[in-house]
Amino acid sequence: MDREYISRIADGELNTKLSVFGAVHIVGPKWCGKTTTAEQHCKSALKLQKDPNKEGLIETARINPAVLLNGEKPRLIDEWQDAPNLWDAVRVYCDDNHARGQFVLTGSTSRKLITSHTGTGRISKLKMYPMSLYESKESNGTVSLFELFNNKDALKDGCVSDLTIDGLIAAACRGGWPESVIIGNIDSGILIARDYYNQIYEEDMYHVDDVKRNKETMKALLRSYGRNLATISKNSSIMADVSATNSISDVTFADYLDVLERLFIIEDIHGWCPSIRSATAIRNGRKRMFVDPSIAVASQGASPEIYSLDLKTFGFVFECLCMRDLRIYSSSLDGNLSYYRDRYGLEADAVLHLADGRYALIEIKLGAHEIEEGAKHLNELERLIGRYNEKEKQCPLRQPDLKLIITGTKYGYKREDGVFVVPIGCLKD
Numbered sequence: 001m002d003r004e005y006i007s008r009i010a011d012g013e014l015n016t017k018l019s020v021f022g023a024v025h026i027v028g029p030k031w032c033g034k035t036t037t038a039e040q041h042c043k044s045a046l047k048l049q050k051d052p053n054k055e056g057l058i059e060t061a062r063i064n065p066a067v068l069l070n071g072e073k074p075r076l077i078d079e080w081q082d083a084p085n086l087w088d089a090v091r092v093y094c095d096d097n098h099a100r101g102q103f104v105l106t107g108s109t110s111r112k113l114i115t116s117h118t119g120t121g122r123i124s125k126l127k128m129y130p131m132s133l134y135e136s137k138e139s140n141g142t143v144s145l146f147e148l149f150n151n152k153d154a155l156k157d158g159c160v161s162d163l164t165i166d167g168l169i170a171a172a173c174r175g176g177w178p179e180s181v182i183i184g185n186i187d188s189g190i191l192i193a194r195d196y197y198n199q200i201y202e203e204d205m206y207h208v209d210d211v212k213r214n215k216e217t218m219k220a221l222l223r224s225y226g227r228n229l230a231t232i233s234k235n236s237s238i239m240a241d242v243s244a245t246n247s248i249s250d251v252t253f254a255d256y257l258d259v260l261e262r263l264f265i266i267e268d269i270h271g272w273c274p275s276i277r278s279a280t281a282i283r284n285g286r287k288r289m290f291v292d293p294s295i296a297v298a299s300q301g302a303s304p305e306i307y308s309l310d311l312k313t314f315g316f317v318f319e320c321l322c323m324r325d326l327r328i329y330s331s332s333l334d335g336n337l338s339y340y341r342d343r344y345g346l347e348a349d350a351v352l353h354l355a356d357g358r359y360a361l362i363e364i365k366l367g368a369h370e371i372e373e374g375a376k377h378l379n380e381l382e383r384l385i386g387r388y389n390e391k392e393k394q395c396p397l398r399q400p401d402l403k404l405i406i407t408g409t410k411y412g413y414k415r416e417d418g419v420f421v422v423p424i425g426c427l428k429d
Contacts, residue, residue, distance in 0.1 A: 003182065008037050008135055009429050010128050013332050015041065018074060018101035021124040022094025025105045028128035029264035029291050030204065031196055033178040035078050037128065038104040044071035047078040058083045065089035073102045081107045087123075094122040130176030130292045132325040134428040138163055138171050141428035143412060145329045148420055149358060149402055155420055159412035163425030165366075168408050169307045169314060172321045175294025186304070190294075197222070197298035205259050213256065217246040221256050225266060225288055226299030230319040232271075232285045232341065267291050269323065272338035272351040274397055276384040283341045293320040315366045319349060322364045322406050322424055326352060329429040340381065347377055352402075360402035368409045375419045378403040 010026075017024045018041065026034045039045065046068055051057055061068055061083030069075065069089055080086045090103050105123070133139035142159045163171075170186045177196060180189035201218040224241035235253065242248050248256075260266045271284030290296050296317055297303075307314040326337060334355035341347040350362040361381055363374030382400055389396040403419045412422045 005036065005040055006131075006135065006178065006182070008033060008128070009132065009328055009331065010037055010126065011040065013126055014038070014104070016332075017124045017126055018104070020100060021122065022097075022100060023090050023103035023105060023123040024126050025123050026126045026128055027107075027264070029130065030199075031177050031179065032128050032130045034106045034128050035076075036178065038076050038078070038106050042074045042076035042104055044073070045076040045078065046071070047076075048082045049079045054082075061085050061089075066093070069093055069103070073099075075103050077103060077105050079107050080105045091122050127331070129324060129328050131178060131181055132176060132328040132428075133163070133171060133321075133424060134325070135328070136171070136176060136181045138167065139325075139425050139427055141426070143422050143426045144428055145326075146333070146429060148404065148422075149354070149360070152418075155412060155414045155422070159422065159426040161410050161412070161423035161425030163408075163423070165311070165408060166304070166308060168318065168321075168424070169304045172293040172314075172317050173297045173302070173304050173307070175292045175297075176324065177292070177294070180294075190297075190303070193292075193294035194298045197295055200260075200263065200265060200295075204263055205256075208259050208262050211255070213259070214246065217242065217248055217252075218256060218259075220244075220246050221253075221260075222265075222295070222299045225260075225290065226296040228288045229296045230287060230289065230316040230323075232283055232287050234285060238288075264291055265295060267327075269337050269339050269350070272340045272348075274340075274385065274388075275392075276381075276388045276397070277342050277344075281342045281344065283343065287339050289320055289323055292324055293317045296320055311366060318366045318408055318424075319364045323350065325424065325427065326350060326362070326406075329427065330354065332429065346380055346384075348381055357398065358401040359398070360404050361400045363405045364407075365405055366408040368407070371405055371407065371409075371421055374405045375403075375415060375417060378405070378419055379417055 014024060026038055028034055048054055048057055062085055065085040066089050068086065077086055094102060134141045140162055143155060147154045174180050174186055174189035175193040177192060180192040183189055201215045205213050205218055220242045224238045228238060239248065239253050267289055268286040269289055270286060273282050273284050323337060330352055336353045338351045339349055340351055348361045349364040352360040352362060361378045363377060365371055365374045385397050385399055405419060405421045407421060407423050409423050412426050414420050
């Protein structure tokens with residue numbers, strides 16, 4: 001019996017893109033639900049890896065790929081990378097028929113492939129992530145990120161999260177992988193997340209291309225990334241970690257990072273560099289981040305029991321979880337995440353820029369005792385922007401449209417200084 005489908009925020013984005021483009025290419029980490037989501041929107045499917053006649057289909061795709069496009073539309077083409085000619089066949093079909101919403105392409109690997117055309121204008125890319133807390137029904141969704149941007153009276157009655165610290169820790173360790181969410185048991189979900197982590201260096205890194213890589217070196221790199229989670233660590237620092245147990249050159253290090261990016265395992269956050277300070281004062285290295293907090297947990301061999309006794313360390317994992325959810329909640333608004341930090345100690349853990357030019361300054365604080373410091377940072381950043389605009393009237397910087405502190409606490413509210421305090425257990429898109 002088929003399991004009930006859990007709605008995803010990407011469903012709305014996919015519907016929108018199918019109404020505009022001939023085809024949509026869904027990308028993202030393995031096991032995040034790309035194929036399952038695509039199936040909800042398609043009327044026929046070609047599943048290359050699951051078809052018993054896989055080799056015959058691949059040969060057909062090599063000789064006459066157009067024949068495999070026959071079927072009721074929209075048509076799902078799953079694991080299209082196994083037959084790269086299908087990409088160009090889809091592009092040509094969309095060109096010739098001038099029709100929207102014809103195909104959805106999905107695939108779980110990131111093998112480097114050469115196609116004759118990028119598909120620009122015909123095939124639109126949609127990026128999916130593991131489930132957010134709202135999608136896994138652990139956030140009650142009483143506060144909309146979109147409404148916070150559009151309604152300054154939002155949260156006038158406050159909000160209350162149902163998610164305890166122990167619940168947050170369990171959700172971060174389990175991750176947002178649909179299978180681990182659906183199974184409904186935290187211990188089993190954590191085993192699934194750990195297996196996902198193991199597969200990165202046991203199997204997945206070999207599927208990107210034909211380059212031979214060292215399993216122990218990749219494990220060491222993942223462990224170092226986990227130790228440096230949500231920090232602005234230089235490549236040299238991570239290389240030093242890896243080199244302690246494995247010989248690695250600059251070229252090899254760059255290759256391994258490229259593999260993790262292609263597999264959608266890491267997604268670092270870059271610095272935002274407004275001209276409110278001297279350029280030498282602003283730190284603009286990469287903030288190290290996994291696509292899901294459970295990968296960081298698995299890389300450290302950690303558990304809910306460990307984090308319940310060390311909330312300071314869990315704070316970095318919590319920031320990764322919040323970044324994942326912010327990416328998902330802002331995806332329909334073409335959100336782009338960065339951070340701000342300077343050598344004077346002023347920071348914003350996240351700066352969320354929307355496609356229409358609006359942006360939010362965001363601090364991420366696990367506990368209530370950190371809220372005052374977070375608000376102080378956000379207000380000081382806003383003040384500095386105002387001071388800069390007084391001097392640079394010809395090219396002023398936009399003032400922040402939203403000042404937000406995301407917490408692991410129970411209660412949310414709007415402060416008198418205009419800063420919104422919202423528990424992650426209340427937030428949605």
